[in-house]
Amino acid sequence: MIVVMNPGAGKEDVEKVTTKLQGMGYGVHLSTGENRTIIGVIGQRREEAAQAMEAMPEVERVVFISRPFKLAGRDFHPDDTVIEIGDVVIGGPNLVLMAGPCAVESEEQLLEVAKTIKDAGAQIFRGGAYKPRTSPYSFQGLEKTGLEYLQKVREQTGLLIVTEVMDQFTVDEVAGCADIIQVGARNMQNYYLLRELGRIRKPVLLKRGLSATIEEWLMAAEYILSGGNYEVILCERGIRTFEPYTRNTLDLSAVPLVKQLSHLPIIVDPSHGTGLAGLVPAMSRAALAAGADGLMIEVHSNPQEALSDGPQSLRPDQFAALLKELKGVALSVGRII
Amino acid sequence: MIVVMNPGAGKEDVEKVTTKLQGMGYGVHLSTGENRTIIGVIGQRREEAAQAMEAMPEVERVVFISRPFKLAGRDFHPDDTVIEIGDVVIGGPNLVLMAGPCAVESEEQLLEVAKTIKDAGAQIFRGGAYKPRTSPYSFQGLEKTGLEYLQKVREQTGLLIVTEVMDQFTVDEVAGCADIIQVGARNMQNYYLLRELGRIRKPVLLKRGLSATIEEWLMAAEYILSGGNYEVILCERGIRTFEPYTRNTLDLSAVPLVKQLSHLPIIVDPSHGTGLAGLVPAMSRAALAAGADGLMIEVHSNPQEALSDGPQSLRPDQFAALLKELKGVALSVGRII
Amino acid sequence: MIVVMNPGAGKEDVEKVTTKLQGMGYGVHLSTGENRTIIGVIGQRREEAAQAMEAMPEVERVVFISRPFKLAGRDFHPDDTVIEIGDVVIGGPNLVLMAGPCAVESEEQLLEVAKTIKDAGAQIFRGGAYKPRTSPYSFQGLEKTGLEYLQKVREQTGLLIVTEVMDQFTVDEVAGCADIIQVGARNMQNYYLLRELGRIRKPVLLKRGLSATIEEWLMAAEYILSGGNYEVILCERGIRTFEPYTRNTLDLSAVPLVKQLSHLPIIVDPSHGTGLAGLVPAMSRAALAAGADGLMIEVHSNPQEALSDGPQSLRPDQFAALLKELKGVALSVGRII
């Protein structure tokens, strides 16, 4: 942490600040430039300390040197985190494919699409029983019944299940059915939920918030890790920008960047990332080429009848065709589908 | 709702789409332009219907004509909503001033600052007992104890209390202490919470999400209104943009725009909106001049010792000075402080 | 400038970097924290030096301490810049009002609207002879003929003229007619144009670029100032964000922020800033309350016949009514209209 003094700060001002820092238990290191004095602060990074400094009239601003994430960062954990769930390995050379409809609508719908995506080669089934919807007048999800249907998908197909949890009080319920618990973009900074997920021992799929920086996203992971649950999978799903053609702007540079900063596996959701089924194949290929550990893709047997997100859903035959294409891309970057 | 057909769509394609629309209970109205056919769809706006249409290969896109918010909109509720809590009236000619520290830290701190802001002329005391914090290593709030301290502030000063609720399960607890229940920016799309707030009969202060459009914000209000709780106060608190100097970009144009679109009162939080105490006075003046119904301002007796958001907090003397300045601005736009 | 070394950097790495810095003429100051070494760099800030450092594999990143703008900054020029053009003073207690149509369309149109805005109390007439238009199929401006019409407005009404220059080669031509030369948002980083404007001795109105940070904007001003032309007026006109209701998001916090960072006067253009005539009055009031030195407002005698930007233009009677309202707001913040 570095404290930048105001341009006009005199010796007394600097002393006032260093005294305060030392009172907080920090070591200090003065460096006087042509126009400014800066104070190198030695000790643990703490937001509170930084804010206290910035609230002093003598101080212009505080610059952080170290990253705020410790457990999620590579500095103290250089090796990749690899998550094993039964036969499925996430974060290794084999890529993981999650697919299924946006929302759980009925038992038949689920089983039908589940079989086709299994045949195509996916290992994990996705489907929302609890749905966050922008409008109170939209379909809001089947909730518990939806979880039961997902259970049947697992029993009948052997696919693993990933589904979204909406609050800390349904974590156990969802964990009872799901192999991976998903935190949606809108909940990325729901800290009570994150803390509860730190207490369980099931992998968590943590979607990036709509306007979350990569640092904030890794800090959300840090909440879960700091609770003792080390199995977090990150999922890039597009950020909000000024571009109106696509629902979001899929930030694929997050993939290699997260790989540099963190040891956690990262997958990409091109369906929400673009909002347009026609862009999903190209962005799936690009995600794998960028180094993603897997994909999450919306597939619906009949997108025109979907209760949610039809325009971004592939049909099962399109999904199967895409998977064939992806094998070559995976190979070209040393990965396997 | 208008369905725009693909450029090359033929008669059969149009028929396929109109048949589907009619099957959903909609009336249709064809209009054939030079290059496109468009279908005017007569009936209730529904997201699901629009998505079903957009998932058809014959369709280019769907354009909504009506606004998605009904209860929050002015079309069917032309008069301003005015909320009365005891002597305090929100949304009338008198402006409402909410002030207090970001977080509840101790009983003494609260009472000290509460008295000064009451003397200065504020009517409502703010302070967070439950705190959403980006880092798991930061101070996380006093929770229940914090609520008790807030209760004491009300008893001893007569100030009304506004404080944040973090999830649907503590709504009753918070409602037991607060006169106004705050939904924070990160929870603006926490739909379970919004629905629960629709069931109670207490005013809700709904902060705009960091990257929420005005339409999404009004739809969040719609969730509460559609549950039967008509007392929603909107609060503009800055949106996320590319500008790094300020913590957020305070979008004051939201004030007159919300006044056009909706009948709900709207206040402004220049403290979070800028993140810099030095900008709070100017932006408070600007907010009132833009037509806001009030302000929410962070005040801390000693910003350098604050456990949260010190750099954006005013000292009590600065707050008192600001209030004096604001009287003239209020008068100049026909309002009273 | 501070060089942050990589977490694993050893003594040799640090030496390599300090040697390079010293070779570039910089003084260095080491500070070794728990996990990182940082190097305080003493000497002039230079982008090239920073980039050279960041290109070294031993270096994580470079943090700038001083602001990049010198002439535009307050550090070495604490007093406000006040610009006098005849009787009109920009940056003093009196507010300046610029108004007129988006584009110059005809002589009659200009004279008609010019008289009404003069009667209303404006001092400066705006109108574009050269027009940047998104579509090649839109009206592109009257160019030289437009300048002649503006000349007539000045002769017949005594209003000062502000009009846009599009490139460095027409600077003299525009300067021959205009009292203030406007640089449009799209040209804010047209450095050849900025440099040419540094050579003349006429005030320049520098609009903020659509996605320009405040630092980039002040650096654009620095180009003009560093050429020897000290009369630069900044104009906030909205930035691009994700919000679709308004054409741009008017960033009024730029007003007090620019006042802190710089000595240059700043005005606000609520017409382009919102794109909606219905929001112009509220945002004009807010801009003045935030501390702006003036306003630039689009006025057209018949917005429905305007060749450009009709939806954001006020009619002359609306403008006159607005000016009356603004007098009180100005007074309430110690300014005069």
Add this chain to the structure above:
Amino acid sequence: MIVVMNPGAGKEDVEKVTTKLQGMGYGVHLSTGENRTIIGVIGQRREEAAQAMEAMPEVERVVFISRPFKLAGRDFHPDDTVIEIGDVVIGGPNLVLMAGPCAVESEEQLLEVAKTIKDAGAQIFRGGAYKPRTSPYSFQGLEKTGLEYLQKVREQTGLLIVTEVMDQFTVDEVAGCADIIQVGARNMQNYYLLRELGRIRKPVLLKRGLSATIEEWLMAAEYILSGGNYEVILCERGIRTFEPYTRNTLDLSAVPLVKQLSHLPIIVDPSHGTGLAGLVPAMSRAALAAGADGLMIEVHSNPQEALSDGPQSLRPDQFAALLKELKGVALSVGRII
């Protein structure tokens, strides 16, 4: 074009609007829904007409149905544009690789790096003689001398040359040396320049503006095409978002989207798109997998001595290694390097 009337609009209001539309030569088609009347407008899309409508108090807003770009769009030009320059073909199955330093610094530097990138397999050499720089105190480019050096690169290596033009008056000068004329991101909406480029007969590389929507970008291409120059290559180079880790956010979804909307070839610049050399390999792979027709990559013999953009430049050996990797990715999507 569709005109949406205000909710309360009566028969007379609708007549007033239709009369005006008919007076402008448009056909109209009324459609009366439950709450609104909408008017389908038949005839050429024109911004002026839409603005005139939106300026009418009876009208809520105008919705465009057709795309504003005609020549750049696929509707009337379904086949891909393929550009041939000598042996190099852009937009066909073979991918094109452009590489070189950000700025032309010296003759030796250029020739040295040019030979290495040619050996690695690139076909086109990039280097800026005219440089847009944020700070007036930074290196501003060698200008004419730089062009002469680039000429020598072509003579001695046979590489084609792409270099930036900064204004309409140096188009001939740059065209005399370059095989492809580059329009930088900051000049994407410099309409005088675009129009001048429409008059010449040389391929133009049009970079996407920092905050340009895809529609605005294609409209910039439309300016060049409408002048008669049909050889435009688009270049995605990152857009401005709130994410601070990367210099820009590379929007790779623009690649398949542009391929749908337009027939023009599109390449990607991952160097500017990320600002970090460490991300260039992954994003180069991703760009090709997304369907880009080529890449533009910054290569410098000694990034630590570069006068511009060292941190994002690859060394020649890194570039050669990357090219080997890319061959497999290209093959996996049916393309050839």
